[in-house]
Amino acid sequence: MARMGMVFDLKTCIGCNACVVACKQENSLPDGVFFTKTLSEEYGVFPLANRVYIPTICNHCDDAPCEKVCPSGATYTRHDGIVMVDDAKCIGCSSCAVACPYDQRTTMDADNFLKGLFGTGEITPFEKEGYARYTPGTVTKCDFCSQRVDANLDPACVVTCPTNARIFGDLDDPHSAPSKMIRERNGRPPMPEKNTRPKVYYVN
Amino acid sequence: MAIADRVFSGDTLRVGYRFQRHWDNSMAYAFYCCEVGAGLFFVSLLLDNLAGMVLGLLLVSTGKPYFHLTHMGVPMKSWRAMLRPDRSWISRGLLGLMGMVGFGVLALLVMVFGEGNSPTELWGLKLLAGGCALVCATYQGFAMSHSSAIAIWNSAIMPLSSLLYALSSGLALAMLLLPADTAAGLAPILLLLLLGLALVQLMFLHAGWHGGPGARTSIELLLQTFYARWYLGVTVTAGIALPALLTWAAPTSILAQLLSGIGVLAGFFAWRLLIFKIGVYEPIMTMNPFAPGR
Ligand code: SF4
Ligand code: SF4
Numbered sequence: 001m002a003r004m005g006m007v008f009d010l011k012t013c014i015g016c017n018a019c020v021v022a023c024k025q026e027n028s029l030p031d032g033v034f035f036t037k038t039l040s041e042e043y044g045v046f047p048l049a050n051r052v053y054i055p056t057i058c059n060h061c062d063d064a065p066c067e068k069v070c071p072s073g074a075t076y077t078r079h080d081g082i083v084m085v086d087d088a089k090c091i092g093c094s095s096c097a098v099a100c101p102y103d104q105r106t107t108m109d110a111d112n113f114l115k116g117l118f119g120t121g122e123i124t125p126f127e128k129e130g131y132a133r134y135t136p137g138t139v140t141k142c143d144f145c146s147q148r149v150d151a152n153l154d155p156a157c158v159v160t161c162p163t164n165a166r167i168f169g170d171l172d173d174p175h176s177a178p179s180k181m182i183r184e185r186n187g188r189p190p191m192p193e194k195n196t197r198p199k200v201y202y203v204n
Numbered sequence: 205m206a207i208a209d210r211v212f213s214g215d216t217l218r219v220g221y222r223f224q225r226h227w228d229n230s231m232a233y234a235f236y237c238c239e240v241g242a243g244l245f246f247v248s249l250l251l252d253n254l255a256g257m258v259l260g261l262l263l264v265s266t267g268k269p270y271f272h273l274t275h276m277g278v279p280m281k282s283w284r285a286m287l288r289p290d291r292s293w294i295s296r297g298l299l300g301l302m303g304m305v306g307f308g309v310l311a312l313l314v315m316v317f318g319e320g321n322s323p324t325e326l327w328g329l330k331l332l333a334g335g336c337a338l339v340c341a342t343y344q345g346f347a348m349s350h351s352s353a354i355a356i357w358n359s360a361i362m363p364l365s366s367l368l369y370a371l372s373s374g375l376a377l378a379m380l381l382l383p384a385d386t387a388a389g390l391a392p393i394l395l396l397l398l399l400g401l402a403l404v405q406l407m408f409l410h411a412g413w414h415g416g417p418g419a420r421t422s423i424e425l426l427l428q429t430f431y432a433r434w435y436l437g438v439t440v441t442a443g444i445a446l447p448a449l450l451t452w453a454a455p456t457s458i459l460a461q462l463l464s465g466i467g468v469l470a471g472f473f474a475w476r477l478l479i480f481k482i483g484v485y486e487p488i489m490t491m492n493p494f495a496p497g498r
Contacts, residue, residue, distance in 0.1 A: 037217055038217065039213075039217050039218060039219045039488065040217060040218060040219065041218070041219040054219060054488065056488055065350075065351065065352060065353065068291050068292070068350075069291075069292050069293070069294070069347070069350060069351070070288065070292060071284070071285040071286070071287065071288050071292040071294035071295040071298070072281070072284035072285055072287055072288065073284070073287050073288055074284075089281075089284060090277070090278065090281075091276055091277070091278050091279075091281045091282055091284050091285055092276050092277015092278045092279075093272075093275075093276055093277075093285060093294065094226040094227060094231075094275070094277075095292070095294055095347070097226035098224065098226050098227055098351055098353060098354065098483075099350070099351045099352075099353055100353055101352055101353040101485065101486070102353075102485075102488060103222055103353070103485045105226070107226065107277060108277070109277075135278065136277070137276070137277025137278040138277055138278060139226075139277065190488050191486070191488060193416075194352050194353070195352065196352075
């Protein structure tokens with residue numbers, strides 16, 4: 001069985017946020033809602049100051065605390081390891097948001113859909129079409145573009161990244177690109193002390 | 205490190221601490237209503253105090269759902285919250301709440317109208333209702349302690365504090381509903397519960413201070429920021445120290461009982477709000493191999 005996962009190459013990420021825009025476009029995310037963010041951290045002092053970019057996303061944890069606390073059964077793990085939220089079952093209690101150590105959950109407030117992408121209250125035809133997939137009030141997150149994965153495509157953020165800083169594939173396959181990268185470059189999951197067994201790794 | 209040195213990133217794209225904001229004040233009010241109501245009901249059940257039982261049931265069956273529904277994104281589907289008792293404390297708690305209200309109302313009816321009923325029936329109902337009330341008094345603490353995301357919540361102190369606060373605020377409220385001399389007889393128990401609360405607060409501060417960076421940050425927020433005056437002034441002084449002093453010094457005084465009751469309830473209210481406000485997500489820093497100290 002497949003175990004889909006992602007590797008972020010911190011050495012190549014340039015913080016251009018193209019992935020963030022691609023994600024918003026693919027998933028028709030309203031104003032203020034992000035499924036992926038590229039964070040930055042500065043350290044050191046001049047002349048040895050530096051900045052590193054750290055892409056973040058739902059880690060599709062093997063032992064997902066968001067799934068364990070969900071009282072309605074809305075959060076579940078697919079056969080290929082992608083952690084999903086069933087909109088029709090979600091009651092918007094936010095328990096999953098409180099349980100996710102990576103703060104990767106977002107509430108789809110009704111207000112989000114009213115502002116419009118330009119903040120004028122005008123909803124473009126593109127938005128009208130895209131927003132229909134969401135139920136206001138539910139709590140949602142990245143699903144590795146499951147609709148694209150089902151069509152044998154990589155997630156939108158992965159295909160958009162100009163520096164190949166995001167590598168997607170089956171972690172159970174030792175020959176897949178992410179598996180090799182994790183092995184060869186000593187990939188590390190985020191916050192392993194939280195015991196969530198993420199399927200996202202970082203290499204440098 | 206002091207609180208001023210910590211980076212809080214908020215909505216920016218920087219690495220830093222982020223405040224817990226998903227459970228808002230209405231969730232805190234719901235938790236409060238449930239714990240006070242369950243505690244009051246439990247104590248009143250033991251004392252056969254009908255007024256306390258009714259008030260406890262009302263708090264749990266109206267106050268709690270009202271505040272939960274105002275928080276919930278899709279309130280019309282809230283019934284779904286009971287579907288996963290095998291893994292979710294929210295589902296378990298909801299079933300406990302339904303049990304408490306159901307068995308509690310039946311027990312009340314038997315107590316008021318059931319002259320001919322056998323005492324065994326009443327005891328059976330009381331046992332079931334009391335057991336469910338204890339579930340209501342503690343499950344929210346378990347729901348919080350289950351979260352490894354908010355480090356300060358992730359400890360056994362949460363359910364323990366829920367239980368002690370439920371019992372002490374329930375008893376303090378019940379004492380106000382009882383005749384003064386009966387209430388005076390209960391003063392030593394309230395004093396014991398308040399001492400237990402003081403101990404729990406010390407354990408909470410100690411465990412948080414010596415815990416991981418997230419827990420430490422929460423304690424710094426509690427003791428070094430605007431929240432300190434609420435914590436030290438209301439939760440600790442008005443909510444524990446003053447009631448304990450009054451209960452010890454003047455157990456028969458109605459005024460002392462009134463002030464203690466108000467103090468315990470106010471202290472618990474402040475605690476419930478504060479514990480939500482000081483919750484933080486830790487920065488996703490451990491993954492950054494370039495950062496200093498790594
Ligand atoms: S990163 Fe958070 S939202 Fe994603 S699977 Fe893990 S716990 Fe759930
Ligand atoms: S908000 Fe929805 S997905 Fe999250 S725990 Fe509640 S019901 Fe489950």
